[in-house]
Amino acid sequence: MPVSSDILPLQKTSDPATAAEVVDLVQQARAATTPLYPIGGGTSLHFGLRAKTPGWGVTLSKLNRVVDFPARDMTITVEAGITLAELAQTLAAEGQRLPVDVPAADKATVGGVIATNWNGPRRYGQGSLRDFVIGIEAVDGTGLLFHGGGRVVKNVAGYDFCKLLTGSLGTLGIITQVTFKVRPIPERSAWLACSLSSPKQAEAMLAALQQSAVVPAAVELLAGPVWQSQSALDELKLDPRGYALLVLLEGTAAEVLWMKDHLRREWRDAGVVNPLMEDGCAAPWLQIIEFSADLDSPITVQASVKPSGVLPFIEVCRQRDPNCSVLAHAGNGTVFVRFATFPDKGLGQLLLGDLQPAASAQQGHVVILNAPPGAEATNQSYWGGEAPLALMTAVKRRFDPLNLLNRGRFVY
Numbered sequence: 001m002p003v004s005s006d007i008l009p010l011q012k013t014s015d016p017a018t019a020a021e022v023v024d025l026v027q028q029a030r031a032a033t034t035p036l037y038p039i040g041g042g043t044s045l046h047f048g049l050r051a052k053t054p055g056w057g058v059t060l061s062k063l064n065r066v067v068d069f070p071a072r073d074m075t076i077t078v079e080a081g082i083t084l085a086e087l088a089q090t091l092a093a094e095g096q097r098l099p100v101d102v103p104a105a106d107k108a109t110v111g112g113v114i115a116t117n118w119n120g121p122r123r124y125g126q127g128s129l130r131d132f133v134i135g136i137e138a139v140d141g142t143g144l145l146f147h148g149g150g151r152v153v154k155n156v157a158g159y160d161f162c163k164l165l166t167g168s169l170g171t172l173g174i175i176t177q178v179t180f181k182v183r184p185i186p187e188r189s190a191w192l193a194c195s196l197s198s199p200k201q202a203e204a205m206l207a208a209l210q211q212s213a214v215v216p217a218a219v220e221l222l223a224g225p226v227w228q229s230q231s232a233l234d235e236l237k238l239d240p241r242g243y244a245l246l247v248l249l250e251g252t253a254a255e256v257l258w259m260k261d262h263l264r265r266e267w268r269d270a271g272v273v274n275p276l277m278e279d280g281c282a283a284p285w286l287q288i289i290e291f292s293a294d295l296d297s298p299i300t301v302q303a304s305v306k307p308s309g310v311l312p313f314i315e316v317c318r319q320r321d322p323n324c325s326v327l328a329h330a331g332n333g334t335v336f337v338r339f340a341t342f343p344d345k346g347l348g349q350l351l352l353g354d355l356q357p358a359a360s361a362q363q364g365h366v367v368i369l370n371a372p373p374g375a376e377a378t379n380q381s382y383w384g385g386e387a388p389l390a391l392m393t394a395v396k397r398r399f400d401p402l403n404l405l406n407r408g409r410f411v412y
């Protein structure tokens with residue numbers, strides 16, 4: 001996959017076909033003290049700080065095989081360059097899935113998704129990506145091929161490299177192989193949605209869901225112009241200053257039927273009139289999954305806050321930019337905001353002056369997913385000020401003493 005020099009300063013790109021070839025490349029880079037930039041599907045290479053030091057690209061696209069799929073054990077071992085769409089297709093043939101929703105699944109690779117630790121709406125009901133990675137193989141910055149976990153679900157020996165590498169943004173090792181535990185595809189799904197006129201009403205509805213006997217697969221809160229023009233939500237007649245609440249239900253036919261009826265009754269008792277109800281998981285779920293990957297907005301940020309802090313954080317963003325569009329995986333406290341305009345006072349000031357304090361007040365932090373090239377920013381404004389930097393740097397030194405892997409893109 002060709003990568004523009006605006007995104008990564010590449011002198012050349014190699015496409016190893018085996019883990020041994022990755023080891024070889026790291027050893028060559030080490031001898032030349034040249035940085036290496038792992039590349040999956042290229043869908044998130046703008047995520048994080050721009051790399052400045054020229055180096056070599058390592059494309060994982062040839063490492064794309066299914067290594068082992070013992071379907072009855074509900075695990076699968078794949079190479080890191082396989083796309084999420086291919087993985088889903090392989091699993092679906094056995095009625096199984098990895099319940100992680102990823103934008104651009106036809107390009108996004110297993111290695112990239114683990115490196116960036118992306119989680120979609122179903123994290124609420126199914127757990128996070130980290131929970132599904134039970135085995136990992138990677139090459140560190142010294143050229144050592146190492147393994148963590150294994151191919152069976154019950155496996156607790158040694159250091160937990162699976163958890164460490166998930167979210168490491170390719171700075172600790174080039175991931176070459178992964179074993180996931182997987183889940184059966186549920187028999188049925190359905191979604192309910194309602195329009196809420198104020199943050200107060202939205203807060204009350206979210207709190208009520210926590211107490212409900214219904215166990216949703218996803219709880220999404222939407223606001224802003226992007227959703228006003230979403231035809232699947234037309235009937236809700238969304239108030240421009242209000243919110244839409246969407247709840248996804250999954251399970252057996254009987255479970256989904258029971259949850260639909262129960263939730264509809266609870267919403268009626270709470271004063272909700274005419275909720276939308278649809279069987280299946282069609283529109284607007286694709287738009288929900290792709291929301292944060294849309295690059296049209298001048299700035300996209302992601303905040304992780306405590307679930308009860310979702311609405312206060314969104315309200316701060318809407319005060320700064322009344323035309324911003326918002327998607328929150330509300331049950332998990334993950335909020336994506338696509339701002340409509342670039343702030344007059346600059347990116348650093350928006351983050352350090354407004355958004356980081358608003359997120360900290362809700363025990364969370366903010367990171368930038370997308371900003372224009374050259375927008376003024378620092379490590380601190382990009383990644384937040386409260387990362388345990390000393391500990392992270394010590395770990396980085398053990399795995400990559402020459403700082404070859406993704407140099408300058410994360411906090412080091």
Ligand SMILES: Cc1cc2nc3c(=O)[nH]c(=O)nc-3n(C[C@H](O)[C@H](O)[C@H](O)COP(=O)(O)OP(=O)(O)OC[C@H]3O[C@@H](n4cnc5c(N)ncnc54)[C@H](O)[C@@H]3O)c2cc1C
Pocket residue numbers: 037038039040041042043044045047060080081100101102103104107108109110111112113115116118119120121169170171173174175176289292293294300369370406409
């Ligand atoms: C703006 C934006 C919003 C997103 N929103 C969501 C969301 O809401 N929900 C969700 O689930 N996902 C979301 N994603 C996640 C996205 O789908 C994944 O980050 C993406 O799939 C990564 O895969 P890739 O193969 O394209 O990686 P790339 O873009 O090629 O690489 C991403 C990073 O991972 C590193 N990397 C890639 N492969 C490896 C490897 N084998 N070993 C080590 N490091 C590696 C790269 O060096 C780079 O730092 C979003 C992404 C973006 C950019």
